[in-house]
Amino acid sequence: MAHVPLTPLGSPRDAFLDDASFERQRAGLAEREAVLEVRRAAVHGGWGEKYVERVHKKGKLTSRERIDRLIDPDTRIFEVGTFVNHGDTFGELSSPAAGVVTAFCQVEGRWTMVIANDNTVASGSWWPRTPEKIERAQEMALRLRLPVVYLVDCSGLFLPEQSRSFPGRTGAGHIFKKNALLSNTGVPQIAGVFGDCIAGGGYMPIISDRVVMTEQAYMVIAGAALIKGAKSLKLSSLDIGGPEVHVHQSGCADVRVPDDLAALEHIRGEIRRLPSSGMAYHRHGAEPALPHHPSAELSGLLPTDHREVYDVDQVVARLVDHSLFWELWPDRGREILVGVGRVNGLYMGFAANRQGLIDDPEHHGASKPAGILYREGIAKLSQFSRACEADGIPLVWLQDVSGFDIGVEAERLGLLGYGSSLIYANSTKQIPMFTVLLRKASGAGYYAMAGMPYEPVVQLSTPLTRQSVMEGRTLAIAAFNTKLDDDFEIAVEDPAERAKVEAGMAATEARIEGDMDPYAAAGRMDTDEIVRPDELRPWIEMFAETAYQATGYRTAKNPRIWSLHDLAALSEPRG
Secondary structure, three states, X not given: OOOOOOEEOOOOHHHOOOHHHHHHXXXXXXXXXXXXXXXXXXXXXXOOHHHHHXXXXXXXXOHHXXXXXXXXXXXXXXXXXXXXXXXXXXXXXXXXXXXXXXEEEEEOOEEEEEEEEOOOOHHHOEXXXXXXXXXXXXXXXXXXXXXXXXXXXEOOEOHHHHHHOOOOOOOXXXXXXXXXXXXXXXXXXXXXXXXXXXXXXXXXXXXXXXXXXXXXXXXXXXXXXXXXXXXXXXXXXXXXHOHHHHHHHHOOOOEEEOOHHHHHXXXXXXXXXXXXXXXXXXXXXXXXXXXXXXXXXXXXXXXXXXXXXXXXXXXXXXXXXXHEEEEOOOOOOOOEEEEEEEEOOEEEEEEEEOXXXXXXXXXXXXEEEOOEEOHHHHHHHHHHHHHHHHHOOOEEEEEEEOEEOOOHHHHHOOHHHXXXXXXXXXXXXXXXXXXXXXXXXXXXXXXXXXXXXXXXXXXXXXXXXXXXXXXXXXXXXXXXXXXXXXXXXXXXXXXXHHHHHHHHHHHHHHHHHHHOOHHHHHHOXXXXXXXXXXXXXXXXXXXHXXXXXXXXXXXXXXXXXXXXXXXXXXXXXXX
């Protein structure tokens, strides 16, 4: 039987980072984490207490209250898309989280994707990016084969902005296609309708396997206000498409319940009836365990200045069970760390960028900066990615990358070809991949390390994340290159022209730095969520469990027959 040689990784914090440096880094990050918590709270508040009271006066719960009562007690909600539409306004209005909550939740011990219209924001209307956010959550559920629960309370499109939500490839209609694809793949979908469900929104619950309606709920293609003569006939939308119609006449809904709490309990019962999780089976007898080195220390290990270095081995040591890890090919491609560890008892692959200086294999005795992708590291990533695919091991990418190696030697060594091999490997994956942008996510390196274009199930950022093709200062230099000397100093003598160049470079740098802000990226859905570094371990626990929960749709080999064992045996030096 093959043995997975998990060995201790990392060391006590005070062995590699003194107290003063640790506290300085933690204090620097704390300021950004405080901003994160304030902004999270603002989103969770919707349009404010006034609108919460309006919901309660109707005898209903808010959407977030529904989620709190749906999930298992003492379990955490892993919300994705919290900051969609961050910083955007529509007239004088904002749309916190695009008016919809999407989250990984545990219900009856099973990980579930919950999609809930925020009924404190324009009665749960769909804003620009709301359809894309719902579709993104559906994609996550489809990749992982997670049950989907829709908590519907939606008055339809926010009509003043309909042109930005209705048409196009990712417009509102694409939600219903995703409903159909989930159904065709056998992913359970359960809908609770708690209030408004108008127009196209009516199709989202209809394609679900189970539809529960409260006495205040209705599903209509057109409400009473749009039906000619409805007013004179004294018809309401409830009369047209309430539970009396759809449960007892049309058959478009299955169950009628008195109120929100009864609906949520019925949904829990439906989840309870589903087949059990595959997590325990795939643990191979291992019990979940915490890292030996505490994950809480992650908030002080990452320097806030992206130019300062740290040891990514110490980061991984605070993410894997018992801080035990099997590193593959440790003497090749030193800029990259790849290997396997357990997370909550489940095998997970890790690929991470190292920082600092490494030995240069092409020039004996020389060093070169890590955080860049070189030939050996790219080949190492490609081979590891393929082996994880062959062995059914979910893969976590920890990015802090500045890009690819450049120059005459890089081209001579065929970096374009090696890069294309990695692109192919990541583009053809069936295993779940999860990406974490620790700090820098720059240039083509961001793509190579399984950035969003390569469809990780979830991509996380931290408050330190910087996504860009190049840094603001570098881009400003490139844009004004003809006005600079060889030392990148302004080579213009005319004072007016010099001032113009200085102002132009400063404006360019400021604009790029603003674009690199993680909240800007999250607002436009270029990343799924922003989390604190000390939250990474719980998130990766969730990744592991969701990746192994479903059975029968992907290969999760037992470790006796891993391709990784073959590669390791062939890579061992002979004595």
